[in-house]
Amino acid sequence: MVRRAELFLISVLISLVTLAGSLPAGPTLPSGEPVPRYELRLEVQFDPSGPRFTGHERLEYVNGEGAALSELYLRLYPNSGLTYGAGALGLAEVKVDGTPVEPLLQSGGAIALIPLREPLPAGGELVLELDFAGIVPQNFASWNGSSYGIYDYSGGVLKLANWFPILAAYDEAGWHLDPFYNWGDAVYSETANFEVSITAPAEQVVVASGTELEQTPNGDGTVTHHYTAELMRDFFVAMSPSFRRLTTQIGATQVNSYYLEGDAYGGQSALEIAAQAVDLFNRRFGLYPFPEVDLLETPLPWAGGVEYPGVVLISDKLYGPEDYMARQELQFAMIVSHEVSHQWWYSLVGNDVIREPWLDEALATYSSGIYAQELLGPAAYQALRSDWEANWRRARAQASAPITAPLEQFYNNSIYYGIVYCGGALFYDELRATLGDETFFAGLQAYFARFEYGVAKTEALLAIFEEVAGQELDELYDRWLFAPVGSAHGGAG
Ligand SMILES: [Zn+2]
Known part of the structure; x- marks a missing residue:
């Protein structure tokens, strides 16, 4: 007879042996948990009718979820409409461990269920291979007034957000297959390793997540760009013949500012702000670990x-000649x-940007406040804070969802911005005043260190600040984060 504890030990040993024999190449999470490895091939053609692309994906997946899985889910975001407009992403030749499988498409093709012949045990691995092809909408303004323009071809710039089938996020609640909305961000995904080759006409300047290793001319007017991105949660690609680049170094990180031809003044200004921000946030939050970050x-x-791992998009409407940019200096820096x-x-x-969007947006907004305080001075921060208060007051008159509500409870971008970004930043302003600078930044650093490459939850963030402060903060949390907002709210402003 084997006692339960021994059985447990045996199963741990078996899973360790399974893992040790079959870990995919590339780094794991700091916890040792394996991450998916995507090998992606992308070929982009520009026809007179517009750009098209085809590709191949090979995904090595080790089940690190702690439970057997009877299927995998892929998200095909460009089939979702809304911000992806008339875009499309199709699948073909789907194979699991070399055997053809028939994906079950759901939600208008935006979700693909990949059936597995037998459940994949915890620690088990498989290789998923597929071909894909995509259509990119053109000139967003003409077809969808609410498109961010993240999957689009306009003004000679091709942007390919979410151009490949990506694993849905999985956690203790199971697979995350949430729809998204006409406000906020769409993609909740987990850290992975990427090896990507992008073939495009030679005149295209390619900007992408990760680091370019080399370029290979193909002798037919195209060039293949080879990229690697380790421990990133998505892989973004853009290209245009009009991109120009300025660059500088902050510690181990190369900061690149890509601008459209003719906007060198704005490109230089963006480079300086981004370099100062990377330097400041390295000191305040913890070290940015990647060799490169691109502004575009x-x-x-x-x-x-709009943010992607390793790439930040900035609207061309904010760039212009010196006098134009001087009039909106604070807004551009923010x-x-x-x-x-x-x-x-x-x-x-x-974080789950659909169910807990405040986790990244409130902190990003407050981070721009930290930038204002430290780089632009107290008057700039006061101006910014007044702006947050005005937006927070305005939004509270139109909706009652608390700052921590899921995306679906905000009815448009303006309410969402006022409550989550501005209300959330004001919460951090009061939290910092309550805790003092030293404790506040120790809390942020602990949060960063604990969840780097992972997925944070609201409860964990709040517990970390209480732990670091050595005090209960329930009253502050309830008042700011959980009470319905409404106009009777007792918070600042
Ligand atoms: Zn944001």
Whole structure:
């Protein structure tokens, strides 16, 4: 007879042996947990009718979820409409461990259930292979007034957010297959390793997550760009013949500012702000671990900026000649520093951007406030804080969802911004005043260190500040974060 404890030990040993024999190449999480490894091939063609792309994906997946899985889920975001407009992403030749399988498409093709012939045990691994092809909408403004322009071809700039089938996030609640909305971000995904080759016409300047290892001319007017991105939770690609680059070094990180031809003044200004922000956030939050971060000026009709791992998009509407930019100096610095801080909050410390969007957005907004205080001075911070208060007051008159509510409870971008970004930043302002600088930043650093590459939850963030402060903060938390907001709210403003 084997006692239960011995059985447990045996099963641990078996799973250790299974893991040791079959770990995919590339780094694991600091906890030793394996991460998926994507090998992606992307080929982009520009026809007179617009850009098209085809690709191949090979995904090595080790089941680190602690439970057997009877299927996998892939998200095909470009089939979701909304911000992806008339875009599409199709699948073909799907194989699991070399055997063809028939994916079951759901939600208008935006979700693919990949059936497994037998359940994949915890620690078991498989290789998923598939071909894909995509269509990219053009000139967003003409077809969708709410597109961010993240999956789009306009003004000679091709942006490919979510161009490949990506694993849905999985946690103790199971697979996350939430829809998204016409406000906020769409993609909740987990840290993975990427090896990516991108073939495009030679005149295209390619900007992507990760680091470019080399370029290979193919002798037919195209070039293949080879990228690696380790421990990132998504892989973004953009290209245009009009991108120009300025660059500087902050510690071990190369900061690149790509701007559209003719906007060198804005490109230089963005580079300086981003470099200062990386330096400041390295000191305040913890070290950015990657060798590169890219800023990218691009047409974005309805957003000031959008964040991806290793790449930050900034709207071309904010760039211009010196006198134009001088009139909106604070706004430009706030948008650039907000988006740069998302490399810490969202990219490194992940969160469910559909169910707990405040985790990254409130902190990114407050991070731009830290930038204002330390780089621009107290008057700039006061101006920013007044702006947060005005937006927070305005939004509270229109909705009652608390700062920590899921995305679905905010009815549009303006309410969402006022409550989650501005109300959330004001919460951090009061939290910092309550705890003092030393304890407040020790809390942020502990949060970053504990969840770097992982996924944080609201409860854990709040517990860390109580732990570091050595005091209960329930009254502050309830008043700011959980009580319905409404106009009777007792918080600042
Ligand atoms: Zn943001």
